[in-house]
Amino acid sequence: MYSTVAVAVLVLFGGDTNRVAPVRVHVPHQVKALGQTRVRLNRAYDRLCAPPLDNLDFVLADVSLKMTRRFTNYSGDISGRMIGALNDAQPVLGRHASLLSRLLVELPKYQKRDGHFGADQDLNKLVRIRDMPILWGNGRLLLGLSERCLAHPDPTLLAVARRLGEYVVSTRPYYGKKANFQHVGGVAASGYTTCYPSMIDGLVALGRVTGVQRFDDEARFIAHLSLLDKVFHRHHSHGRLITYRGMLDLDRRTGTHDFVDAVRAGCAEIARHYVFPTGGVPEYFDRAYHRDEGCSEADWIRVNFLLWRATGDTTYLDVAEHVLRNHMLPMQFRHGGFGHRDFASLSVHGKSFPYAAVMPGGADSYWCCSMHCTQLLADTARWAVLPAGRDVYCTWLAESQTTIQVDNHEVIFVVRNPARDTWTVSIQAKAPTAVTLHLRVPGWAHAIRVDGKPVRVNNGWATITRTWNGTTVLAVTLPDELRLAGAYTTETKQNEPVRLFAGPDLFCLPDNSVQDGVLDTERVPVIYLAAHNPTDGVIPVVIVPSSGARQNARLVPMSRRPLGGAHYLFDVRRISGAEFRAMRKTAHAEHAPGQCVEMAFACDDTCDIYLNGTLVHHQLGWQNGDQVIAFSDQPTNVVALVVSSKSQRPGLIGMIRYGSHVLVTQPAAWSAAPVTGQLTTARLATIESAADGTIKLDDLGALGVAPWKYIPGHFLGTGAHWIWPTAGTHDSEQRWLLQLELPSK
Numbered sequence: 001m002y003s004t005v006a007v008a009v010l011v012l013f014g015g016d017t018n019r020v021a022p023v024r025v026h027v028p029h030q031v032k033a034l035g036q037t038r039v040r041l042n043r044a045y046d047r048l049c050a051p052p053l054d055n056l057d058f059v060l061a062d063v064s065l066k067m068t069r070r071f072t073n074y075s076g077d078i079s080g081r082m083i084g085a086l087n088d089a090q091p092v093l094g095r096h097a098s099l100l101s102r103l104l105v106e107l108p109k110y111q112k113r114d115g116h117f118g119a120d121q122d123l124n125k126l127v128r129i130r131d132m133p134i135l136w137g138n139g140r141l142l143l144g145l146s147e148r149c150l151a152h153p154d155p156t157l158l159a160v161a162r163r164l165g166e167y168v169v170s171t172r173p174y175y176g177k178k179a180n181f182q183h184v185g186g187v188a189a190s191g192y193t194t195c196y197p198s199m200i201d202g203l204v205a206l207g208r209v210t211g212v213q214r215f216d217d218e219a220r221f222i223a224h225l226s227l228l229d230k231v232f233h234r235h236h237s238h239g240r241l242i243t244y245r246g247m248l249d250l251d252r253r254t255g256t257h258d259f260v261d262a263v264r265a266g267c268a269e270i271a272r273h274y275v276f277p278t279g280g281v282p283e284y285f286d287r288a289y290h291r292d293e294g295c296s297e298a299d300w301i302r303v304n305f306l307l308w309r310a311t312g313d314t315t316y317l318d319v320a321e322h323v324l325r326n327h328m329l330p331m332q333f334r335h336g337g338f339g340h341r342d343f344a345s346l347s348v349h350g351k352s353f354p355y356a357a358v359m360p361g362g363a364d365s366y367w368c369c370s371m372h373c374t375q376l377l378a379d380t381a382r383w384a385v386l387p388a389g390r391d392v393y394c395t396w397l398a399e400s401q402t403t404i405q406v407d408n409h410e411v412i413f414v415v416r417n418p419a420r421d422t423w424t425v426s427i428q429a430k431a432p433t434a435v436t437l438h439l440r441v442p443g444w445a446h447a448i449r450v451d452g453k454p455v456r457v458n459n460g461w462a463t464i465t466r467t468w469n470g471t472t473v474l475a476v477t478l479p480d481e482l483r484l485a486g487a488y489t490t491e492t493k494q495n496e497p498v499r500l501f502a503g504p505d506l507f508c509l510p511d512n513s514v515q516d517g518v519l520d521t522e523r524v525p526v527i528y529l530a531a532h533n534p535t536d537g538v539i540p541v542v543i544v545p546s547s548g549a550r551q552n553a554r555l556v557p558m559s560r561r562p563l564g565g566a567h568y569l570f571d572v573r574r575i576s577g578a579e580f581r582a583m584r585k586t587a588h589a590e591h592a593p594g595q596c597v598e599m600a601f602a603c604d605d606t607c608d609i610y611l612n613g614t615l616v617h618h619q620l621g622w623q624n625g626d627q628v629i630a631f632s633d634q635p636t637n638v639v640a641l642v643v644s645s646k647s648q649r650p651g652l653i654g655m656i657r658y659g660s661h662v663l664v665t666q667p668a669a670w671s672a673a674p675v676t677g678q679l680t681t682a683r684l685a686t687i688e689s690a691a692d693g694t695i696k697l698d699d700l701g702a703l704g705v706a707p708w709k710y711i712p713g714h715f716l717g718t719g720a721h722w723i724w725p726t727a728g729t730h731d732s733e734q735r736w737l738l739q740l741e742l743p744s745k
Contacts, residue, residue, distance in 0.1 A: 022252075023312045025386035025393060028402050033092045033381040035399030035416050040329060041381070043336030044374040045089050048082065049097050050335065051717030053366055056102050058716060062137055063110040063117040068709035070623060071367050074133040075118025076141030079107060081371035083144035087151055088378040092400070104148070108160045115167030117141060123174040128184055128192070135175070135195040136239075138164060142202030149209045158209065165206045168199050169218045176221060181228055194239030197226040200246025204253055216254060223247050227262055232269055232285040238368075240266070240285070241299035248306040260310045267303065271319075276343070276355040277487055277499055277568055278506060278558060279319070280327035283340065287354050290345065294338030294369030297328040298376035305383060305397075314460030317395055318443045324380065324397065326506040328373060330558040330566075331358070333627060334598070338373040339365030346524045348571055349495045353487050356497070356524060360511065360565040360629040361617065364600075366713060385413045393438045393461075394425060396504075409433045411468065420503045420537065420557065421480035429468040436465045439476055442504065449477040478503055481533050487569055497524040497569040502534050505557035509541070511565040512593035512631050513553055518545050519567070526571040527553075530580035542583050544573075550587035563596050564629045594633030597742070600625045601654030601665075602712040605645035612637055613681050625654075625714040637742040640684065642675055644735040651700050651708065651722035653715050658742050664720035667697040672725040675735040687737045696726045697738070 033041050052058045052069075059082055061067035062075045071077060086100040111117055118134045145161040148154070175196050184192035200219045207215035226243050229235075244266060247259035274285050276292070281300050283293040301320045308316035331341050340363040346356035364370070377398075385402035386393045392404070394415060402413045411433055414426035427437070438461040441448045448455050448462045451474060455462040464474075484498045485491075492498050500507045509525060519525060527541040539555040558568065575583070601607055602622035609617040609628055617628040643652055656663040663669070672695040673687050700722035703715045710716060725736050 021312050023309050023386075023388065023393070025309065025388040027379075027382045028385070028387060028404055029091075030403035031092050031382050031384075032094065032401040033378070033398065034401055034414070037377070037381055037384075037398040037400060038093070040332065041089060041093060041374070041377045043332065044338070044370065044377055045086075045093060045095060045097075045336070047333075047336035047366070047370050048085060048089075048374060049099070052710070052713040053078075053082065053370070054099060055716060056099060056106065058710065058713065059099070059103060060106060060110070061710070063107060063141075065119065068711065069713050070711045071133075073119070073130070074137035075116075076137035076139075077133075078367055078371070079103065080137065080139075080141030080144035081368060081375075083107075083141075083148050085371040085374040085378070087144070087148045088375045091151075092378050092381045104154075104157060108156065111160055111163060114170070115163035115165075117164070123171060126174060126180075126184060132184070132192060132195040136198050138168075139195070139198035139202050139242075142168070142199065143205055146202060146205035146209050150205065161206055162210060162212075165203060165210075165212075165215050165218075168203060169214060172218070172221065176225060178225070178228060191236070191239075193226065193229040194236045197222055197243035197246065198239060200226075200243060201249055202246075204246060204249040208253055216250065219246065219250050220254075220258070223250060223259060232266075232273070234284050234286050234289075237270075237274075237281050237283060237285055237296040238293055238299060241281075241296060241303050244303045245299060245306065248303065248310055251310065252306075257310075260307070263303070263307065264311075267307065270300075275488065276327065278327040278330070278355070278358075279323035280331075282355075290343045290354065291340050292327075292331070292343070293340055294328065294331065294365060295372040297323060297331070298338075298369075298373045301328065301376060302379070312459075314440060315443055317397070317440060317460075321397060321442065321504055322506075325504050326558045328376070330561045331362070332373070333362070333364055334563060335364075336370075337364045337366060338369040339363045339627075340369070344521075346497075346567075346569065347522060348497050348524045351496070353497060353524065353569060356487070356569040357511075357567040358565055360563075361627045363624045364627050364714060384415050390434060391436045391438060393440070394423075395440050396423060396442070406433050406435055411435065420505055420534075421478050423476040423478075425474045425476060427468045427472045427474070429470065432467050432469040434465075434467045436463060438463050442478070444483070444501065444504070445478045447479060451475050452477070482531060482539065484572065498572050499568060500539065500555060500570065500572070502539075502557075505559060506568055507534075507539055507555040508558050508561055508566040508568040509543070509553060509555055509570075510562050510593075511567070512562060512596075513591055514543065515551055515588065515591045517548055518543055518551050520546055524569050524571050525567050526573065527555075528573045528575055528580065528583060530575055530577045540580075540584070542580070542587050550583070552584050552587045552590045554590065562593070563598075564593070564631065592633065594631045595637075595659060597630045597632060597637065597639070598657040599628040599630070599639065599654065600714055601628075601641065601652060602708075602715070603641075603643050603645065603652045604647040604650045606643065607652065608642040610640040610642070610684060613640070613684050622651075622653075622708060623711055625712045635744070638739055639742065640737055640739040642679065642684075642735055642737050645724075647707075649700070649707065651724050652738065653703065653708075653712065653720050653722045655715065655718050655720050656740070656742070661743055662718075663740065663742070664715075664718050665723050666719075666721055667699045667723050670697055670723065670738050670740050671695075672697055672739075673737050674725075675737050684737070697723045698726050699723060 061069050149158045180192045203215045203219035244263045280297045282289050301323050304316040304320040342359040343355040344357045345352045345354045380398040381400045384398040384400040387404045409431045412428040416424045441457045526544045529541045543551045602625045611630045616630040654665050
């Protein structure tokens with residue numbers, strides 16, 4: 001099972017050594033993000049400038065060890081990723097975060113004498129839970145420092161990076177053993193085969209900035225050693241793809257082809273077995289694991305882009321575009337962050353299809369994904385227009401303004417995407433300049449028109465050779481008709497669901513546009529349609545549930561997916577235009593979703609979240625602080641939580657966003673009542689009416705107090721406090737209902 005473009009990709013991934021010549025493009029420096037690329041990147045950048053990441057002590061906790069927050073033991077992970085993301089995003093946005101300057105000044109103070117950051121080590125006695133996270137975090141920090149020194153030479157920072165690189169080299173006698181594959185472990189995020197190879201890309205970047213071959217040699221040693229691990233099942237996708245990125249970086253830097261075929265073969269395995277219908281990949285390579293990770297999606301895009309550079313085959317750019325447009329960007333949270341989303345398996349004719357729909361909410365992973373995806377978005381702006389001498393390649397991966405030098409003449413390329421099927425390319429040359437412009441023709445298109453005229457396509461590119469002078473604007477049009485694809489392949493099969501595409505976009509049915517009870521929680525939706533092209537960017541459909549009334553609805557591109565869950569696998573029935581119009585007349589009108597209510601709570605044990613008596617989320621534990629999305633069209637709204645805990649000092653902390661209101665947990669605002677017996681909707685309403693404030697709530701303190709410290713970091717700086725009913729501190733069997741009436745819109 002694999003993605004829309006994977007049928008063609010498998011030919012490339014299959015180990016054929018007849019490789020197309022590498023593309024010798026270089027990534028330009030004078031780039032500005034434009035259009036939707038800029039909008040999305042600005043939102044991602046804003047997330048890095050908001051709590052908890054705007055707090056320097058919080059960011060540095062993984063090297064200073066002065067604050068207990070989540071993943072403090074991954075020493076250098078957040079701090080290194082913040083350096084990389086801000087360093088890459090600031091130039092293309094024209095923004096500057098003072099935090100980066102302060103971070104670069106403070107970070108060197110925490111480097112150990114042997115060069116590493118984090119807890120003290122005894123490498124003669126490797127401890128997986130201590131030493132693997134240190135490896136991983138130091139690898140992210142080495143890459144961030146080296147990239148910063150490449151962009152902004154700094155002798156002090158370079159000395160820090162070199163000492164860290166020398167530390168990695170010095171650890172070979174301890175880490176560089178084949179036996180570690182068996183004895184240290186490998187499958188999880190703190191496994192040897194995840195964490196040791198994560199050093200490769202940082203060593204390559206350090207070799208590039210220093211010119212010291214020893215760092216390249218160490219990267220090569222680790223890369224060859226990592227090839228011993230050929231297992232994918234249950235392995236960490238972020239770790240495996242970072243390894244592939246490092247291998248391709250090493251090949252390109254040294255002018256070799258030692259690893260490209262291994263990367264292609266590994267990506268073939270991923271494409272065959274693990275890719276979502278949206279193009280993304282799961283956090284762990286396991287089709288029974290229903291969660292993604294923003295870091296992995298960014299890595300999957302990057303590795304495919306690098307494979308295009310290494311092989312010259314544009315199918316890899318098709319993959320990158322599909323993942324970027326239909327998975328990574330649609331999963332961005334409203335505040336700009338990225339993280340984990342949960343996906344549902346749905347059935348058709350008794351057969352289950354994993355990753356068939358994305359669920360509402362998710363986990364905002366400020367500790368990794370928000371930085372990793374920000375950096376990837378900044379890089380897509382740089383990848384929009386790529387020069388190679390007199391050749392210039394337009395990839396359609398982003399909207400940007402790119403300035404390059406040709407024959408000492410400045411040429412400015414402005415690439416915009418005003419409609420799904422249309423791009424404009426403005427070429428501004430201050431003097432006559434001969435340039436061959438290559439316009440990518442995606443594999444799904446097979447044709448391209450420039451200024452209304454067809455252009456010949458060769459090896460995935462439409463080529464225009466011209467001497468450019470002054471300003472020239474080209475209008476590039478691609479096909480926009482609807483096309484059906486199978487759930488994971490381009491091939492449709494009888495009695496299996498399909499996906500609907502137009503241009504590069506996968507179309508989805510937003511859950512908030514469907515009335516309660518219309519969508520079956522176990523089955524793929526049945527939809528009827530007559531359209532052959534989108535109308536005003538949407539596809540009108542009629543939903544036909546197994547029971548109940550039909551409803552009119554519209555499918556929208558995943559890139560425009562509103563808040564909440566969405567379905568993108570369908571049981572499609574095509575009918576004539578007349579039949580469709582008649583069906584729409586008898587179906588219920590399109591559903592208005594109402595007001596969005598965003599919630600995030602952390603509780604010691606269990607927490608069931610209700611909106612107006614309807615259960616919207618169940619969570620266990622307090623580390624993630626899941627983002628929960630619900631909608632209401634009621635004039636009065638009540639959030640109710642049924643909580644329980646076996647902790648000696650239980651607590652609840654959280655916040656609610658509703659319209660212009662931001663509400664947080666404070667004892668005076670919430671009412672409490674005990675819960676006994678079976679809980680039903682009617683019973684919940686009864687308990688709510690009894691929650692009159694007679695049971696007081698304790699104020700246990702703001703984020704940072706023991707025993708929770710700063711681990712659910714989402715609530716830092718929000719004013720939220722830990723609270724709990726006074727009478728419920730020690731009774732492990734007691735459940736409590738806490739409720740809050742929301743202010744009017």
